[in-house]
Amino acid sequence: LNEERIVQGFLRALTGEVPEALGLTDDCAVAAPPPGESFVFKTDAVVAGTHFFADDTAADIGYKALAVAVSDLVAKAAQPRFWQLALALPAPPNEAWLGQLCQGFAEVQDSSGIRLIGGDLVRTSGPLMLSVTAIGTVPTGKMLRRGGAQAGDHVYVSGTIGDAALGLAVRRADAVERWALTAGAREQLRVRYLRPELRLGLIPALGRYATAGMDVSDGLLLDFSRLCRAGGLGGVLDLDRVPLSEPVHAAAEGDEGAFETAVTGGDDYEVLAAVPASLAAEFEQAAKQCGVLVTSIGEVRSKLEIEITGRRRTLAASASHGYQHFDTVTAG
Amino acid sequence: LNEERIVQGFLRALTGEVPEALGLTDDCAVAAPPPGESFVFKTDAVVAGTHFFADDTAADIGYKALAVAVSDLVAKAAQPRFWQLALALPAPPNEAWLGQLCQGFAEVQDSSGIRLIGGDLVRTSGPLMLSVTAIGTVPTGKMLRRGGAQAGDHVYVSGTIGDAALGLAVRRADAVERWALTAGAREQLRVRYLRPELRLGLIPALGRYATAGMDVSDGLLLDFSRLCRAGGLGGVLDLDRVPLSEPVHAAAEGDEGAFETAVTGGDDYEVLAAVPASLAAEFEQAAKQCGVLVTSIGEVRSKLEIEITGRRRTLAASASHGYQHFDTVTAG
Numbered sequence: 001l002n003e004e005r006i007v008q009g010f011l012r013a014l015t016g017e018v019p020e021a022l023g024l025t026d027d028c029a030v031a032a033p034p035p036g037e038s039f040v041f042k043t044d045a046v047v048a049g050t051h052f053f054a055d056d057t058a059a060d061i062g063y064k065a066l067a068v069a070v071s072d073l074v075a076k077a078a079q080p081r082f083w084q085l086a087l088a089l090p091a092p093p094n095e096a097w098l099g100q101l102c103q104g105f106a107e108v109q110d111s112s113g114i115r116l117i118g119g120d121l122v123r124t125s126g127p128l129m130l131s132v133t134a135i136g137t138v139p140t141g142k143m144l145r146r147g148g149a150q151a152g153d154h155v156y157v158s159g160t161i162g163d164a165a166l167g168l169a170v171r172r173a174d175a176v177e178r179w180a181l182t183a184g185a186r187e188q189l190r191v192r193y194l195r196p197e198l199r200l201g202l203i204p205a206l207g208r209y210a211t212a213g214m215d216v217s218d219g220l221l222l223d224f225s226r227l228c229r230a231g232g233l234g235g236v237l238d239l240d241r242v243p244l245s246e247p248v249h250a251a252a253e254g255d256e257g258a259f260e261t262a263v264t265g266g267d268d269y270e271v272l273a274a275v276p277a278s279l280a281a282e283f284e285q286a287a288k289q290c291g292v293l294v295t296s297i298g299e300v301r302s303k304l305e306i307e308i309t310g311r312r313r314t315l316a317a318s319a320s321h322g323y324q325h326f327d328t329v330t331a332g
Numbered sequence: 333l334n335e336e337r338i339v340q341g342f343l344r345a346l347t348g349e350v351p352e353a354l355g356l357t358d359d360c361a362v363a364a365p366p367p368g369e370s371f372v373f374k375t376d377a378v379v380a381g382t383h384f385f386a387d388d389t390a391a392d393i394g395y396k397a398l399a400v401a402v403s404d405l406v407a408k409a410a411q412p413r414f415w416q417l418a419l420a421l422p423a424p425p426n427e428a429w430l431g432q433l434c435q436g437f438a439e440v441q442d443s444s445g446i447r448l449i450g451g452d453l454v455r456t457s458g459p460l461m462l463s464v465t466a467i468g469t470v471p472t473g474k475m476l477r478r479g480g481a482q483a484g485d486h487v488y489v490s491g492t493i494g495d496a497a498l499g500l501a502v503r504r505a506d507a508v509e510r511w512a513l514t515a516g517a518r519e520q521l522r523v524r525y526l527r528p529e530l531r532l533g534l535i536p537a538l539g540r541y542a543t544a545g546m547d548v549s550d551g552l553l554l555d556f557s558r559l560c561r562a563g564g565l566g567g568v569l570d571l572d573r574v575p576l577s578e579p580v581h582a583a584a585e586g587d588e589g590a591f592e593t594a595v596t597g598g599d600d601y602e603v604l605a606a607v608p609a610s611l612a613a614e615f616e617q618a619a620k621q622c623g624v625l626v627t628s629i630g631e632v633r634s635k636l637e638i639e640i641t642g643r644r645r646t647l648a649a650s651a652s653h654g655y656q657h658f659d660t661v662t663a664g
């Protein structure tokens with residue numbers, strides 16, 4: 001499999017033949033946002049042994065590499081449009097592996113509408129690495145900022161929190177016995193770690209009602225704190241209101257450490273957004289209509305402190321925990 | 333040096349505080365092309381041991397990683413605007429190294445006007461890798477395509493050819509004695525390998541006169557052939573007209589192999605462009621006015637064959653040579 005064959009035989013199908021990709025036969029891609037809109041850009045790189053396990057399936061690797069970048073677009077109320085891929089391969093891939101990798105990409109493409117419009121293929125003596133630049137569109141001036149919240153805004157999180165962090169523990173076989181989870185519960189967590197769910201249906205509601213948005217990728221406590229502080233504000237987070245799936249709830253019932261992992265672990269890729277109190281009911285209604293669970297977990301305040309409330313509030317001391325990029329290795 | 337310190341203490345200065353970068357404090361960048369223009373996108377990744385030597389200076393690594401992506405924009409007649417960087421580091425960098433890397437980036441930024449607007453920083457157990465997504469602007473519909481040439485168009489190349497390929501040989505101490513080059517000549521070649529010159533002044537002339545464009549990165553013979561064939565055409569290339577620097581000329585006088593290396597080796601990063609015969613004189617005049625050497629080296633033809641002429645035309649058999657991505661390792 002040489003470069004030409006990989007590009008034309010495997011990657012080109014991911015362009016959906018959008019004109020911007022020029023069939024992956026030219027040196028560059030070319031695109032313009034629709035009138036009145038801007039492009040939103042996110043580059044996210046993942047490396048085997050750091051962000052995923054080298055022996056994850058190629059489909060899971062492809063899915064996650066693209067999904068984590070698209071997740072950022074969603075949380076900024078941007079519609080996913082295009083992406084470019086830098087793929088560093090430790091060895092020439094075989095067709096089956098490459099086909100599965102592209103299948104993983106295709107699943108994210110099919111759900112989000114994003115299309116491949118270029119990239120680069122290189123050899124490395126190191127681990128497999130994928131760098132994705134995802135490009136979305138927003139009405140000009142309407143990208144949700146991390147720091148756009150106002151005091152009094154309600155803070156919402158989509159889906160459930162902690163599944164991925166506990167799924168990583170399951171993947172590592174770290175704490176499985178202590179948590180006494182069923183095989184089905186373990187599998188559910190494992191899948192949430194490998195396959196973040198994109199809250200695409202929420203994009204219009206975020207654009208309409210939210211004042212700030214980001215995805216939860218480094219642990220809820222840290223990212224909640226970032227959302228408040230980016231606006232020069234503080235906030236209160238009620239741990240009792242953090243939405244948990246059945247398996248996470250079950251693990252946390254028997255093990256306080258599991259709850260801490262859930263709210264400080266990374267890889268949730270859920271949306272964290274601030275919504276003015278006066279629009280909260282409408283936002284909840286809009287989210288419900290598009291079938292995305294959103295839960296109010298706290299509030300932005302003018303007081304600079306981050307206050308943690310709820311039954312397990314002793315975790316407050318851990319509020320600065322979370323996945324620290326660059327310094328920490330999560331996998332492998 | 334944690335991520336925050338690297339981003340805010342080193343990389344942020346590279347934004348030039350353009351609003352699109354949002355101070356590198358948000359999750360995404362946001363940008364729109366000026367009215368009537370489109371964005372051109374190029375992702376180029378480089379890996380230590382494949383595309384550069386791990387012991388190249390950090391300034392040289394930074395310069396080249398960004399320059400090779402910007403080179404593509406220039407050859408498509410696009411004005412460089414923004415870039416995103418995925419930087420995979422094998423170890424936490426020290427301040428001196430990181431400062432030099434950014435200095436290399438800054439040199440390309442200063443000459444081209446491109447500004448950093450985001451990226452990602454990751455750890456790898458493998459070699460240093462930099463993936464650059466460069467973003468330029470062109471009047472909508474005016475990006476130079478690889479396949480836009482018409483039969484009869486003259487084919488021009490900027491600068492001189494082969495310096496980088498011979499510079500790589502010098503870097504490897506491969507053939508230095510045989511070529512009997514002065515120390516100054518060796519240094520000139522080495523620098524051309526490390527520091528591709530961007531032909532930024534040529535962008536307006538390319539946009540105005542050229543029908544097709546690409547950069548010469550995989551060897552002149554291969555890329556000339558690609559330019560012709562992308563338009564479903566053939567062409568004639570006169571090796572006697574290929575512009576050579578003094579050191580390359582000197583090496584080629586004594587060693588036929590040096591000439592072959594010059595015209596089939598990679599890393600030139602010169603512009604290859606087709607211009608209608610009727611506009612050739614005007615194009616040459618415009619190039620002269622902006623101080624960029626351009627040389628007509630051949631012609632596009634309707635006959636599908638690629639014909640090589642000139643004193644050293646026995647090299648014709650090598651016309652398909654050139655740097656083959658993915659399969660070949662150039663360095664290390």
